[in-house]
Amino acid sequence: MTTTLENPVADKIQAAVLPTIVLDFDSTFTQVEALDILAEQLFSSDPARLTDITAIKDLTDLAMSGEISFAEALQRRVQILKPTKADLEGLVETLKGLVSASVARNKEAFLRHPGKFRIISGGFHDFIAPVVAEYGIRPEHILANRLVFGDDGIAVSVDQGNPLSKDGGKVVALQGWDITGPVVMVGDGWTDFEVYKGGAADRFYAFVENVKREKVVQATHGIEAAQVVVSFDEVLHNEGFEGRYSFPRSRLKVLLLENVHPTAIQAFREEGYDVTTVKGALDEDDLIDAIQGVHILGIRSKTTVTQKVLDAADKLLAVGAFCIGTNQIDLKGCSKKGIAVFNAPYSNTRSVVEMVMGLTVILTRNIYDKSIQMHTGKWDKSATGAHEVRNKTIGIIGYGAIGSQLSILAEAFGMRVIYYDVAEKLTLGNARRYRSLDALLAEVDVLSIHVDGRAENKNLMGAAQFAKMKDGALFINLSRGHVVDIDALAQALKSGKIYGAAVDVFPEEPRTNDDPFVSPLTGIKNLILTPHIGGSTEEAQEAIGEFASERLLNFLNRGDTTFSVNMPNVQLSEVEGRHRFLHIHQNVPGVMAAINNIIAKYNLNILAQHLKTNESLGYVIVDVDRGYSKEALEELKAVTGTLKFRSLT
Numbered sequence: 001m002t003t004t005l006e007n008p009v010a011d012k013i014q015a016a017v018l019p020t021i022v023l024d025f026d027s028t029f030t031q032v033e034a035l036d037i038l039a040e041q042l043f044s045s046d047p048a049r050l051t052d053i054t055a056i057k058d059l060t061d062l063a064m065s066g067e068i069s070f071a072e073a074l075q076r077r078v079q080i081l082k083p084t085k086a087d088l089e090g091l092v093e094t095l096k097g098l099v100s101a102s103v104a105r106n107k108e109a110f111l112r113h114p115g116k117f118r119i120i121s122g123g124f125h126d127f128i129a130p131v132v133a134e135y136g137i138r139p140e141h142i143l144a145n146r147l148v149f150g151d152d153g154i155a156v157s158v159d160q161g162n163p164l165s166k167d168g169g170k171v172v173a174l175q176g177w178d179i180t181g182p183v184v185m186v187g188d189g190w191t192d193f194e195v196y197k198g199g200a201a202d203r204f205y206a207f208v209e210n211v212k213r214e215k216v217v218q219a220t221h222g223i224e225a226a227q228v229v230v231s232f233d234e235v236l237h238n239e240g241f242e243g244r245y246s247f248p249r250s251r252l253k254v255l256l257l258e259n260v261h262p263t264a265i266q267a268f269r270e271e272g273y274d275v276t277t278v279k280g281a282l283d284e285d286d287l288i289d290a291i292q293g294v295h296i297l298g299i300r301s302k303t304t305v306t307q308k309v310l311d312a313a314d315k316l317l318a319v320g321a322f323c324i325g326t327n328q329i330d331l332k333g334c335s336k337k338g339i340a341v342f343n344a345p346y347s348n349t350r351s352v353v354e355m356v357m358g359l360t361v362i363l364t365r366n367i368y369d370k371s372i373q374m375h376t377g378k379w380d381k382s383a384t385g386a387h388e389v390r391n392k393t394i395g396i397i398g399y400g401a402i403g404s405q406l407s408i409l410a411e412a413f414g415m416r417v418i419y420y421d422v423a424e425k426l427t428l429g430n431a432r433r434y435r436s437l438d439a440l441l442a443e444v445d446v447l448s449i450h451v452d453g454r455a456e457n458k459n460l461m462g463a464a465q466f467a468k469m470k471d472g473a474l475f476i477n478l479s480r481g482h483v484v485d486i487d488a489l490a491q492a493l494k495s496g497k498i499y500g501a502a503v504d505v506f507p508e509e510p511r512t513n514d515d516p517f518v519s520p521l522t523g524i525k526n527l528i529l530t531p532h533i534g535g536s537t538e539e540a541q542e543a544i545g546e547f548a549s550e551r552l553l554n555f556l557n558r559g560d561t562t563f564s565v566n567m568p569n570v571q572l573s574e575v576e577g578r579h580r581f582l583h584i585h586q587n588v589p590g591v592m593a594a595i596n597n598i599i600a601k602y603n604l605n606i607l608a609q610h611l612k613t614n615e616s617l618g619y620v621i622v623d624v625d626r627g628y629s630k631e632a633l634e635e636l637k638a639v640t641g642t643l644k645f646r647s648l649t
């Protein structure tokens with residue numbers, strides 16, 4: 001199967017006859033209404049004038065949505081604001097930092113096509129010109145009002161001779177401009193729509209990235225030449241401009257489940273992707289419905305990505321596990337479809353380790369049960385059964401990222417550390433590796449499990465293993481629920497064989513906070529139960545949000561597969577001034593030769609080429625210079641064994 005990212009609209013438009021794109025300034029070129037910002041700047045520190053901030057905003061909104069006359073709103077706002085030239089300089093600096101995200105990320109396109117982008121605004125040339133200059137828009141390509149200053153340097157009114165100070169002014173002003181060829185108007189406000197309605201523009205884009213004005217959006221319905229766009233990427237794409245992106249990001253859907261941290265949501269939105277979030281996990285049926293049309297899926301530990309889900313995933317490019325474990329994802333199924341899987345292998349490691357150390361002390365001192373007794377009014381000040389952790393032996397099963405971190409912290413607490421791992425590991429500090437699990441079990445005062453969730457680890461700790469432990473040992477599991485036979489653990493605790501335990505993960509976990517927790521472990525003495533929160537610290541969640549979204553964005557934006565758990569890892573630079581083909585295929589003979597034949601046939605000039613394979617997949621990345629034909633792309637997609645094909649610009 002290939003991923004087809006086509007753009008029929010752009011195909012129809014001859015690249016040679018690029019239109020002139022005329023942008024509105026307020027809430028389009030910038031994220032904000034400049035006069036609202038000016039009001040905040042001038043009045044927010046003066047309690048007596050706070051109401052003027054609201055008055056300015058109200059006037060702006062009424063004019064933008066077409067409720068009152070634009071000319072009246074403009075004049076009244078200037079009368080309230082009365083700015084000086086120095087005030088406007090401050091405003092310019094603020095506005096430079098508030099350019100719309102999709103405009104800012106397409107700066108290269110602005111600079112590459114001087115004269116093709118112009119500004120028309122009911123705002124003021126005085127502050128617009130220095131902001132748009134950074135995008136190569138010259139003063140003569142800005143139509144805007146001018147402020148009239150009094151002798152005292154304070155602006156008192158608007159230049160009345162300028163058509164833009166009047167109602168319907170944008171239509172008149174634009175018609176009088178020296179533009180040849182098609183004109184495309186992009187804006188959020190009613191006066192922008194009027195430009196199209198009044199015949200001064202051939203096409204209109206209602207720009208809703210910053211603000212959605214219902215009256216304007218409604219007005220576009222049923223008009224073939226008008227369209228609502230959530231980002232400037234779409235405008236560039238539709239109008240045949242070579243923006244940074246071969247496919248508008250706003251049409252790529254990201255579905256984030258399980259309360260993924262806001263840093264991730266923001267990262268995708270800032271890059272222009274269409275993000276949907278869901279608080280809890282989805283069960284298989286709901287996920288099958290939700291996954292259709294989704295390009296990127298973000299989950300944590302409670303969403304299971306099964307073969308059936310993958311079969312329904314018609315557009316899926318990548319799955320991000322916003323956690324460490326990936327046992328909830330059918331990795332083989334993903335590989336078979338060329339879907340890349342990423343996780344955040346180190347972002348919550350420390351949180352888990354700190355929790356294990358805390359639990360170790362709490363259990364060794366019997367603090368948990370003492371606290372429960374206190375809550376029932378029982379004061380039991382006694383040292384019996386309470387111990388220091390110093391000189392005790394902690395046994396770690398699974399000496400990976402978490403196990404080895406724990407080794408360091410436990411040693412710092414004065415504990416003796418021994419570990420068991422099926423793989424060769426670098427032993428840290430004075431820890432000792434045991435090659436026999438049984439030998440380790442027999443020696444530990446505290447046992448902590450940190451193996452990964454592979455299926456073979458089911459019931460790694462069962463009745464036989466608990467029986468091999470010292471009487472009165474402590475047991476901790478913050479790895480995966482299925483690793484421990486919980487009936488056997490319950491029995492070992494009830495019999496006193498295991499003196500105390502802490503369990504954070506369970507074979508069956510509720511999908512959301514509203515679902516009940518049912519387990520044979522509830523109600524047992526000296527057993528601390530926690531709702532899978534080993535990695536749930538604000539620090540870890542933020543770090544995971546940043547790390548996982550960065551991996552996914554690097555994959556989307558440049559094809560980089562660094563840290564992918566199933567794809568061959570290839571580190572790639574940004575796509576600058578070139579085209580990049582990304583070809584994911586089954587690792588079968590002949591694919592590379594077929595790709596190279598097509599490249600030779602179409603005489604494509606290769607700037608860089610990479611091939612990396614793993615057991616099941618091959619990943620070819622080809623960077624070519626700008627000239628290539630659509631036929632070449634079609635042939636590359638059709639190579640036998642192709643799973644996914646994308647091109648980036």
Ligand SMILES: NC(=O)C1=CN([C@@H]2O[C@H](COP(=O)(O)OP(=O)(O)OC[C@H]3O[C@@H](n4cnc5c(N)ncnc54)[C@H](O)[C@@H]3O)[C@@H](O)[C@H]2O)C=CC1
Nearest residue numbers: 325398400401402421422423450451452453478479534535
């Ligand atoms: N409770 C929570 O909120 C969290 C749980 N976790 C879980 O903690 C576990 C460990 O995470 P990491 O240390 O990052 O993983 P890791 O992959 O770095 O380490 C796992 C280690 O276990 C070893 N191992 C696997 N099976 C084994 C076996 N049968 N016997 C001995 N050693 C075995 C591996 O060789 C590896 O060294 C994972 O299951 C992860 O999902 C991770 C973060 C948060």
Ligand SMILES: O=C(O)CCC(=O)C(=O)O
Nearest residue numbers: 300301323324325535536
């Ligand atoms: O916090 C989560 O959702 C899962 C944490 C976890 O178990 C992991 O990172 O593997």
